[in-house]
Amino acid sequence: MKIAVFGLGYVGLVTATSLSEVGHQVIGYDADTDKLESLRNSEVPFYEPGLADLVSKNIDQGNLHFVDHIDWAIADSDVIFIAVGTPPKEDGSADLKSLYQVVESLGQMLERSITIVVKSTVPVGTNQAIDRALNALLESRGLQVSCDVVSNPEFLREGNALHDVFNPDRIVIGATSRQAFDTMRRLYAPFHFTCPLLEMEPASAELSKYAANAFLASRISFMNELSRLAETVGADINQVSTALGTDPRIGHHFLHAGIGYGGSCFPKDILSLRNMFWEHRIESPLTNAIQQVNSEQRHRFAKTIIEHLADAIDNSTIALWGLTFKPNTDDMRDAPSLEISQLLQKAGANVRLYDPVLNSAIKDRFPTDSQLEFVDDMYEAVHGADALVLVTEWTTFAEPDFTKVMQLMRTPNVFDGRNFWDPDFVRSQGFTYYGVGRPEIRFNQKGG
Ligand SMILES: NC(=O)C1=CN([C@@H]2O[C@H](COP(=O)(O)OP(=O)(O)OC[C@H]3O[C@@H](n4cnc5c(N)ncnc54)[C@H](O)[C@@H]3O)[C@@H](O)[C@H]2O)C=CC1
Numbered sequence: 001m002k003i004a005v006f007g008l009g010y011v012g013l014v015t016a017t018s019l020s021e022v023g024h025q026v027i028g029y030d031a032d033t034d035k036l037e038s039l040r041n042s043e044v045p046f047y048e049p050g051l052a053d054l055v056s057k058n059i060d061q062g063n064l065h066f067v068d069h070i071d072w073a074i075a076d077s078d079v080i081f082i083a084v085g086t087p088p089k090e091d092g093s094a095d096l097k098s099l100y101q102v103v104e105s106l107g108q109m110l111e112r113s114i115t116i117v118v119k120s121t122v123p124v125g126t127n128q129a130i131d132r133a134l135n136a137l138l139e140s141r142g143l144q145v146s147c148d149v150v151s152n153p154e155f156l157r158e159g160n161a162l163h164d165v166f167n168p169d170r171i172v173i174g175a176t177s178r179q180a181f182d183t184m185r186r187l188y189a190p191f192h193f194t195c196p197l198l199e200m201e202p203a204s205a206e207l208s209k210y211a212a213n214a215f216l217a218s219r220i221s222f223m224n225e226l227s228r229l230a231e232t233v234g235a236d237i238n239q240v241s242t243a244l245g246t247d248p249r250i251g252h253h254f255l256h257a258g259i260g261y262g263g264s265c266f267p268k269d270i271l272s273l274r275n276m277f278w279e280h281r282i283e284s285p286l287t288n289a290i291q292q293v294n295s296e297q298r299h300r301f302a303k304t305i306i307e308h309l310a311d312a313i314d315n316s317t318i319a320l321w322g323l324t325f326k327p328n329t330d331d332m333r334d335a336p337s338l339e340i341s342q343l344l345q346k347a348g349a350n351v352r353l354y355d356p357v358l359n360s361a362i363k364d365r366f367p368t369d370s371q372l373e374f375v376d377d378m379y380e381a382v383h384g385a386d387a388l389v390l391v392t393e394w395t396t397f398a399e400p401d402f403t404k405v406m407q408l409m410r411t412p413n414v415f416d417g418r419n420f421w422d423p424d425f426v427r428s429q430g431f432t433y434y435g436v437g438r439p440e441i442r443f444n445q446k447g448g
């Protein structure tokens with residue numbers, strides 16, 4: 001099939017590339033011409049393992065093109081995907097400006113009936129509103145054409161995008177005609193998915209996306225809230241998590257306590273869901289609590305470090321390992337490192353920052369400040385430091401040379417924001433160890 005993809009951020013580019021990889025002819029369009037230029041040279045403007053190679057391969061095979069004219073993108077297309085961003089507005093509702101810019105352009109340029117697929121995460125009712133707006137524009141031009149608008153939310157995770165897009169757990173399709181469902185089935189046929197392809201009303205498809213993200217986030221917040229009790233009563237939240245997840249009705253995923261979730265999606269989608277409840281005047285104590293627990297978690301963690309260092313925090317050096325919101329990405333949207341480093345700085349610490357993919361996109365997200373220093377080596381970060389803080393659990397940090405770290409640090413304090421390390425082992429190396437919801441520090445302090 002011939003497919004156009006509008007919006008070449010994470011989701012749009014992964015969608016375009018995967019569709020071309022299975023043999024469709026794909027044209028990508030983005031409003032950002034610099035991005036298009038980079039992509040034509042097979043340069044992917046963000047870090048996602050394996051994606052640059054796949055983009056390059058499909059460009060070379062002639063299946064994937066990037067154009068800067070909308071009319072070129074839509075000229076021969078059978079299906080148009082919209083994957084533009086839907087960031088939060090001040091009031092938490094989703095900003096649909098970019099989405100409606102695309103709809104407006106399509107309404108002015110389309111000459112024939114075509115299937116429009118909305119990949120962006122949008123509030124319930126948006127697909128129906130787009131359907132009406134688009135077909136009204138076409139009608140106002142005197143055209144006897146009608147476009148199907150299909151909701152096809154995306155469930156991929158950053159850092160695992162290619163695995164997820166080729167091995168999904170389900171494909172959700174919200175449409176209003178048999179023809180639209182069949183078009184989507186034809187489109188996905190070359191992937192040979194073994195997962196269910198779920199057909200439903202657009203409203204159900206839209207809500208399914210928010211439900212998935214909010215549910216996953218609620219598991220994290222539940223564990224984080226529980227970690228506070230665990231810490232106080234002398235339980236280890238990691239052991240509780242294992243016991244909990246072993247029940248097949250619960251499962252192990254997203255039960256990992258730590259400094260909470262970040263990223264471009266959970267925080268924004270929970271705000272947007274909360275906004276939908278408000279709009280319909282329905283109380284949602286659960287949705288509110290997910291977000292509240294999450295934002296408190298970062299503050300509690302920073303407070304623990306500050307209280308532990310006490311007066312010694314002034315002019316201390318604190319090393320942060322891992323800056324991105326999760327491993328295997330360079331995405332800094334709502335990354336906990338931003339807030340934690342700021343809180344530590346405010347308390348008087350000098351903060352040294354290291355990330356395995358430290359690049360200008362990451363550095364630019366931090367304020368220019370003499371109390372903040374970026375370093376290119378994880379061990380350089382801990383040189384003369386009074387605390388090592390693990391913020392993001394990149395595999396590079398899984399088994400650091402703790403003997404070397406001990407030699408380099410001024411005061412051997414380790415604050416493990418992801419409960420990534422074995423407390424007994426770290427303590428056996430002479431460090432004071434603090435995890436989240438792991439109580440021993442309160443009773444077994446060893447210096448610092
Ligand atoms: N990032 C992720 O892992 C996931 C994101 N989503 C959803 O997918 C949507 C896109 O997310 P991201 O890819 O992260 O966004 P992004 O912000 O990385 O990329 C959006 C792209 O759209 C382009 N754009 C803006 N206005 C445009 C226009 N009028 N015409 C053409 N291009 C335009 C921008 O230049 C940018 O390249 C959002 O609704 C998000 O919630 C869903 C699942 C996963």
Ligand SMILES: O=C(O)[C@H]1O[C@H](OP(=O)(O)OP(=O)(O)OC[C@H]2O[C@@H](n3ccc(=O)[nH]c3=O)[C@H](O)[C@@H]2O)[C@H](O)[C@@H](O)[C@@H]1O
Nearest residue numbers: 154155156157158220254255256260261262263265325326
């Ligand atoms: O809508 C989206 O954009 C995507 O949002 C998340 O994907 P993503 O944000 O890329 O990353 P996750 O792996 O879900 O992690 C999100 C955050 O939760 C944190 N997390 C995750 C799991 C856990 O047990 N504990 C925990 O704190 C991570 O550190 C990270 O900050 C969802 O997992 C995807 O299914 C969804 O498509």
